Every structure is written in C-alpha cells, then in structure tokens.
Amino acid sequence: MMFRLTTFVLAAGLTVLACGPSRGQPRDATELARREADRRLIGAWVLVSYQPETPLEPMFAGLLAAQMGTLIAQFDGQQMSVTGTGVSTTRRYRVTQGSGERIAVVSYDESGIPYDAVGEFRGNELWFASLTMPWKGRGVLRRIR
Numbered sequence: 001m002m003f004r005l006t007t008f009v010l011a012a013g014l015t016v017l018a019c020g021p022s023r024g025q026p027r028d029a030t031e032l033a034r035r036e037a038d039r040r041l042i043g044a045w046v047l048v049s050y051q052p053e054t055p056l057e058p059m060f061a062g063l064l065a066a067q068m069g070t071l072i073a074q075f076d077g078q079q080m081s082v083t084g085t086g087v088s089t090t091r092r093y094r095v096t097q098g099s100g101e102r103i104a105v106v107s108y109d110e111s112g113i114p115y116d117a118v119g120e121f122r123g124n125e126l127w128f129a130s131l132t133m134p135w136k137g138r139g140v141l142r143r144i145r
Contacts (some may be wrong), residue, residue, distance in 0.1 A: 012095050022139070030097075037098025038077060040121060041105070047071040048125070050139035073141060080107055 047067055056064060063086065071084030072127045081090045097104035101121045106114045115135060119128035130136055 006019050009015040012134070033098040033100075034070065034095055035098070038095040041075045041095060041103060042077050043075060043143055045073045045075070045126065045141035048140040048142045050137055052135075052137035054134075054136070072144070 001091045030136045046069060049068065050064060052064075055061075066085040067087065071082065071087065074081040074083075075093070077094065079090055080093045082088070091109060093105055093107040095103060095105050103119045103121070103126075105117050105119070107117070108114055115130065115132040117128050117130045117132075119126045126141045126143075127138075128141065
C-alpha cells in the first residue's frame with residue numbers, strides 16, 4: 001500500500017512539474033513585457049537633452065552642456081557604460097518593469113545605492129525621467145546602434 005501511495009505522489013508531482021512553465025520561459029505577460037523592454041534598451045544611445053529638476057551650479061551646467069550630442073550610454077542587459085566629455089563610468093542596472101512603450105530601470109552606483117528612472121520609447125528615442133536625488137530631471141536619449 002505504501003509503495004502505491006509513494007508511486008502516486010511521485011507520478012502526480014512529475015505531472016505537475018511537466019505541465020508547469022518550462023525553465024527560462026516567462027510565466028506571465030508582465031514578465032514578457034519586462035523582458036521586451038530590456039531587449040529594446042540594449043544598444044548604444046547618445047544624450048540629446050537633459051533638464052535637471054534643480055538648476056546646476058555654472059561649472060556643472062557647463063559640463064552638462066558639453067555632454068549634449070557626445071555622451072554615449074551603452075546598455076548590454078546587465079551593465080550600463082557611459083562615456084562623454086570628462087565622464088567614463090560603468091554601472092550595474094536592471095529593467096524592473098516594461099509595458100508597451102514604457103520602461104522602468106534601476107541602476108546602482110559603485111556603493112550599491114539604487115537610482116530609479118522611468119522612460120518611454122518614442123521611435124528611435126527614449127524619453128526618460130530620473131527619479132532619485134541628486135539626479136532628478138528629464139532627458140532624451142537617441143539610439144545610435
């Protein structure tokens with residue numbers, strides 16, 4: 001009797017596992033949308049505009065102005081590499097949400113502090129808002145590759 005019960009439980013468990021989602025496959029539409037947003041972000045983007053929420057000191061405003069059209073952000077699915085005039089850094093990032101044309105991303109500085117941003121894909125541009133101080137502001141990235 002115990003053998004039959006064990007066999008039944010084992011067979012039932014294997015059936016449930018076989019019918020569940022396959023490994024590596026998204027379980028729901030939300031995860032599919034997040035993965036699609038992540039895929040769309042991968043590539044190289046140039047900074048077209050950025051308007052900080054709080055006005056910058058003249059020296060920093062000049063450095064920001066020098067970045068327009070030259071600062072490149074490269075996303076590879078795990079890391080974001082940014083190079084520009086006097087700027088070169090690599091940060092870990094993660095796409096946390098995707099929905100249609102919208103995306104939410106969190107990046108982490110070298111200390112692990114998270115910085116949140118949201119955006120909307122518009123053709124070959126990504127209109128974004130950075131949500132975490134001191135980098136709160138709005139900007140536009142244009143895909144170059």
